[in-house]
Amino acid sequence: MTQRVSTAHLIANLQDSRNxxxxxxxxxxxxxxxxxxxxTVNPLKWEIAHTAHFYEFFILRQLYGYDSVIGERADQLxxxxxxxxxxxxxxxxxxxxxxxxxMQAVLDRxxxxxxxxxxxxxxxxxxxxxxxxxDMHTEAxxxxxxxxxxxxxxxxxxADVSTERSAGRHPGLASVPGGRFRLGAEKTAPxxxxxxxxxxxxxxxxxxxxxxxxxxxxxxxxxxxxxxGNESFWDQDGAAWRRxxxxxxxxYWQPDGPGNxxxxxxxxxxxxxxxxxxxxxxxxxxxxxxxxxxxxxxxxAEWEVAALGETGADGQLAAGKRxxxxxxxxxxxxxxxxxxxGLGPVDVGALPAGDSAFGCRQMLGNVWEWTADTFQPFDGxxxxxxxxxxxxxxxxxxxxxxxxxxxxxxxIHGTYRNFFGPERRDVFVxxxxxxx
Numbered sequence: 001m002t003q004r005v006s007t008a009h010l011i012a013n014l015q016d017s018r019n020x021x022x023x024x025x026x027x028x029x030x031x032x033x034x035x036x037x038x039x040t041v042n043p044l045k046w047e048i049a050h051t052a053h054f055y056e057f058f059i060l061r062q063l064y065g066y067d068s069v070i071g072e073r074a075d076q077l078x079x080x081x082x083x084x085x086x087x088x089x090x091x092x093x094x095x096x097x098x099x100x101x102x103m104q105a106v107l108d109r110x111x112x113x114x115x116x117x118x119x120x121x122x123x124x125x126x127x128x129x130x131x132x133x134x135d136m137h138t139e140a141x142x143x144x145x146x147x148x149x150x151x152x153x154x155x156x157x158x159a160d161v162s163t164e165r166s167a168g169r170h171p172g173l174a175s176v177p178g179g180r181f182r183l184g185a186e187k188t189a190p191x192x193x194x195x196x197x198x199x200x201x202x203x204x205x206x207x208x209x210x211x212x213x214x215x216x217x218x219x220x221x222x223x224x225x226x227x228x229g230n231e232s233f234w235d236q237d238g239a240a241w242r243r244x245x246x247x248x249x250x251x252y253w254q255p256d257g258p259g260n261x262x263x264x265x266x267x268x269x270x271x272x273x274x275x276x277x278x279x280x281x282x283x284x285x286x287x288x289x290x291x292x293x294x295x296x297x298x299x300x301a302e303w304e305v306a307a308l309g310e311t312g313a314d315g316q317l318a319a320g321k322r323x324x325x326x327x328x329x330x331x332x333x334x335x336x337x338x339x340x341x342g343l344g345p346v347d348v349g350a351l352p353a354g355d356s357a358f359g360c361r362q363m364l365g366n367v368w369e370w371t372a373d374t375f376q377p378f379d380g381x382x383x384x385x386x387x388x389x390x391x392x393x394x395x396x397x398x399x400x401x402x403x404x405x406x407x408x409x410x411x412i413h414g415t416y417r418n419f420f421g422p423e424r425r426d427v428f429v430x431x432x433x434x435x436x
Contacts, residue, residue: 002125003190007114010127013410017134018107020340020408021048022100024141024153032150033096037089040426041144045099046078046088048141051134052103053078058385059126060109069105081388126385128191133386135408139428142340142406145266146252146280147426152266152343159333161342164350168275170212173435174358176306178206179317183301184378185415189323194383195375195390196415202301204317208435209298209306212348212361213369214289217274219281220261222289223249233291238284241423250281251425265344275347277367277430283398283422286370286431295433297372300399300417302434307356307363307402308414324414325356325363331409336365338409345405345430360432364412367430368400375399375419393419404428 025033025044033045042050053074060066068074075082077091094102110127119127145153181204185196227233228248241247249255254262254269261272281289290296298306305317307325312318322328326335335354337346345366355361363369375390375397383391397419403412406428420427 001187002121002128004118004121004124005128006117007119007123008117010114010119010123010131011111013131014107014110014127017131017138017408018103020138020155021051021103021134021141023155024138024145027151027154030096032148034089035144035148037086038147039085040424041147042085042140043089043093044141044144045093045096046091047137047144049093049099049102050078050080051137052106054133055110055130056106059130060106060113062385063122063126064113066109069109070102125191129384129386132408132411135411138408139404139406143426143428149264149267152268153340155340155343157339157341158343159341161337161346164337164342164346165273165276167347167350169215169347170349170361172211173208174211174306174356174360176204176207176209176302176309176358177311177316178204179312180204180319181301181305181309181317182321183304189413189415191413192415193389193417194381195377195417195419197382198378198380199415200379204301204305207298207302209302209358209360210295210432210434211359213277213367213430213432214286215275215348216261216263216272216278218293219250219278219289220272220274222292223253223261224259225292227288227292230292233288234284235287237422238288241282241284245423247285250278250285252280273347275349276345277348277362279345279367279404279428279430280425281430282425283370285425287372289431290433293433294436296436297370297431298434300371300373300401303363303369303371303401304414306358306360310357322357322414324354325360326354331364331412336362336403336409337405338365338403338407338412340406342405345428363401364403364414365407365409366405367402368404368407368418368428369402370429370431371399371401373399375417390419396421398422400427400429 034043182199184199185192308321310318400418
């Protein structure tokens with residue numbers, strides 16, 4: 001059951017998510033808002049309207065019988081399942097003014113139909129799903145701006161995080177006991193996505209996991225040691241990707257003389273911050289680093305245990321688990337680098353208030369983290385209203401956990417499962433390691 005929330009909460013979050021969308025495109029000219037045709041981003045003028053179409057299709061039309069604001073054109077232009085990625089630049093998209101008008105009209109209808117103080121259980125789920133869907137796309141807008149070297153976005157939430165950017169390292173391994181653990185979301189969770197269903201018991205062997213994500217300095221040692229050219233660190237798929245991509249270092253790094261590196265973030269290039277979590281590395285790169293370092297990636301279950309588990313009185317894993325690494329309180333700026341406020345990752349030593357019970361830091365926020373596992377359904381999986389959300393990607397993608405600095409705090413929680421192809425380096429992902 002989804003926990004019922006107030007209509008005021010839904011309306012505030014609808015508007016907040018839309019404001020973030022507008023913040024990320026308002027400064028782009030007509031050429032930038034379309035952008036070049038590349039595989040890993042959408043034309044932003046198409047994508048912002050797609051978020052409105054999602055609300056309109058799944059809430060207003062399917063559940064409540066509304067007609068589309070713009071008629072049958074809506075599905076012909078903005079249906080992401082039936083419109084192939086490569087043709088989205090060639091569609092007869094409305095101009096910017098009409099695009100924004102369509103988005104506003106859908107938002108107005110969503111707000112107008114909410115009634116009373118408390119939303120129904122159905123509205124509480126589907127409205128939040130729509131809001132979180134737009135939140136996922138605002139994260140995609142950020143990686144599009146990064147990919148295309150657009151200007152650093154001006155976000156109203158942006159804050160001075162210089163203290164977090166001078167926090168330094170957080171070295172060492174955390175020891176996690178073995179025992180029985182319930183992986184996934186319980187039926188009592190206030191909100192969950194379909195791929196989190198349902199919590200089920202797994203047996204965990206004791207393991208050690210790094211207290212922090214791998215840093216730029218640590219990954220630089222792998223690069224400087226010739227790690228990209230050493231075939232012994234790469235499996236067959238990773239070696240094939242590396243050759244095809246001609247990869248010699250993380251995608252946004254730039255050499256700056258012997259032993260020195262620069263990194264590009266949006267339109268700015270600066271010296272590589274040594275103690276920030278390495279970001280924009282794909283699963284193949286993460287696995288190769290682990291092989292070089294004599295470590296391994298954590299399994300998805302190990303990651304969730306390290307983030308949410310606790311030690312019981314018998315020294316084994318306790319029966320329960322936390323909703324967030326630090327407890328059950330919703331994330332704020334003391335716990336995690338989320339919501340875009342830092343406009344980038346921070347040092348891995350920052351934000352000790354967000355530590356898990358085992359002393360693992362930043363397991364929510366800062367950078368997404370690769371796990372070893374291929375994305376698969378849990379036993380008993382059933383799709384929610386958006387049937388393509390998870391099912392289309394089972395078996396073809398790798399599990400990422402934890403959220404990044406770009407992720408909205410309202411949607412992230414400890415059992416949230418993200419998933420991308422192992423070749424993707426544009427998303428805001430790093431990793432931590434386990435001892436072999």
